[in-house]
Amino acid sequence: MRLLEVRNLKKYFPIRQGFLIERVVGFVKAVDDVSFGVDRGKTIGIVGESGCGKTTIGKTILRLHEATDGEIVIDGEDTTFYFMNKKHAIEYLKKNYFSLPAFSNGGKDLESHQLQIYKAFKEAEGNPSRTLKILYGNLDEKRKLLRRKAQIVFQDPMSSINPRMTVGQMLTEPLLFHKIAANMNEAIEIVKNLLVQVGLKAYHIDRYPHQFSGGQRQRIAIARAISVHPELIVLDEPTSALDVSVQAQIVKLLKDLQVELNAGYVFISHNLALVRFISDEMVVMYLGRMVEKGDSEAIFDNPLHPYTRALLAAAPVPDPKKKRNRKELIGGQVPSPINRPKGCFFHPRCKYKMPVCEKEYPPMFKVDNNHYVSCHLYKEHQISDTFEKGGED
Numbered sequence: 048m049r050l051l052e053v054r055n056l057k058k059y060f061p062i063r064q065g066f067l068i069e070r071v072v073g074f075v076k077a078v079d080d081v082s083f084g085v086d087r088g089k090t091i092g093i094v095g096e097s098g099c100g101k102t103t104i105g106k107t108i109l110r111l112h113e114a115t116d117g118e119i120v121i122d123g124e125d126t127t128f129y130f131m132n133k134k135h136a137i138e139y140l141k142k143n144y145f146s147l148p149a150f151s152n153g154g155k156d157l158e159s160h161q162l163q164i165y166k167a168f169k170e171a172e173g174n175p176s177r178t179l180k181i182l183y184g185n186l187d188e189k190r191k192l193l194r195r196k197a198q199i200v201f202q203d204p205m206s207s208i209n210p211r212m213t214v215g216q217m218l219t220e221p222l223l224f225h226k227i228a229a230n231m232n233e234a235i236e237i238v239k240n241l242l243v244q245v246g247l248k249a250y251h252i253d254r255y256p257h258q259f260s261g262g263q264r265q266r267i268a269i270a271r272a273i274s275v276h277p278e279l280i281v282l283d284e285p286t287s288a289l290d291v292s293v294q295a296q297i298v299k300l301l302k303d304l305q306v307e308l309n310a311g312y313v314f315i316s317h318n319l320a321l322v323r324f325i326s327d328e329m330v331v332m333y334l335g336r337m338v339e340k341g342d343s344e345a346i347f348d349n350p351l352h353p354y355t356r357a358l359l360a361a362a363p364v365p366d367p368k369k370k371r372n373r374k375e376l377i378g379g380q381v382p383s384p385i386n387r388p389k390g391c392f393f394h395p396r397c398k399y400k401m402p403v404c405e406k407e408y409p410p411m412f413k414v415d416n417n418h419y420v421s422c423h424l425y426k427e428h429q430i431s432d433t434f435e436k437g438g439e440d
């Protein structure tokens with residue numbers, strides 16, 4: 048069982064118009080049919096240009112946004128409906144669970160997260176409202192547990208930590224809330240150890256955020272995230288606001304902590320060199336959709352999608368003897384997410400486009416053991432009959 052499974056995740060933001068009477072005139076499809084997973088002690092990198100949906104994925108995993116559709120299974124539990132209102136949660140359960148054939152023929156071959164819901168469904172004799180009540184019986188506890196199990200570190204530590212609280216106040220709060228420390232004295236001792244663990248000094252506990260450099264503030268944000276012993280950490284561009292030398296220190300710290308905590312990381316970045324260094328697997332996003340995913344080494348060694356190739360061609364090359372592959376560079380702008388092109392979203396910028404590209408969105412083809420690409424060029428290279436649906440816009 049993987050630590051995190053994201054399946055067919057969608058997050059659409061409504062576009063509203065009108066002053067006194069608002070109406071929804073369309074949607075920004077920030078995340079559209081995205082699926083990936085991460086194991087304990089491993090990292091998945093999510094890359095793409097600004098506005099491709101990377102940050103929305105991270106926030107939706109943490110339930111800071113409510114998903115429009117799809118499943119987010121953390122440690123064997125579907126967390127997707129934890130924060131939904133009752134009506135929406137019942138609709139979600141009906142659509143994603145109650146309609147499964149296994150629910151009407153004895154619950155055979157269900158996965159662990161499905162089995163929990165199946166048991167509640169049986170106990171409630173198929174009544175959706177009662178099933179939800181059984182599942183929600185200890186929902187506050189479940190939500191609290193999710194807040195402990197999954198943490199996020201944002202790009203700009205100055206806007207994610209409270210400038211009016213000392214480091215001690217900031218870090219003791221979650222320890223007491225999650226009962227990791229029995230009392231304030233114990234919490235203070237834990238915080239001092241945490242500060243040393245992230246490369247700060249124990250006496251920093253009484254200082255305020257403005258008394259630290261940017262790199263030190265990010266260490267505080269990391270200390271706060273790891274203080275509650277999370278199993279999953281979403282790192283949303285954690286080094287983008289830092290100097291290059293400080294970036295390297297923070298990445299090394301994150302790597303060391305991962306070994307200590309055995310935590311799974313979702314590493315969101317537009318820095319390909321960093322993603323290559325830190326990630327075991329990666330997902331390349333374009334306009335809310337995945338265009339390529341698989342083992343990081345396979346993608347860096349043999350990028351398949353024209354967009355991935357363009358991203359790699361545009362990245363700085365550290366070795367002066369090596370030349371950039373300028374042939375793969377692309378021009379143009381990312382189209383508006385409100386009005387995405389028909390067919391393959393990348394076709395207005397693609398050098399390899401074919402007539403079919405303007406008409407049909409390409410499905411995800413499996414071209415190697417763990418290497419998938421959404422591009423019509425690879426239709427003939429598909430190695431399995433089972434490919435994930437690409438879907439129409």
Ligand code: SF4
Pocket residue numbers: 352353354391392393394397398399400401404409421422423424
């Ligand atoms: Fe280019 Fe067509 Fe592939 Fe899209 S599907 S990336 S337009 S070749």
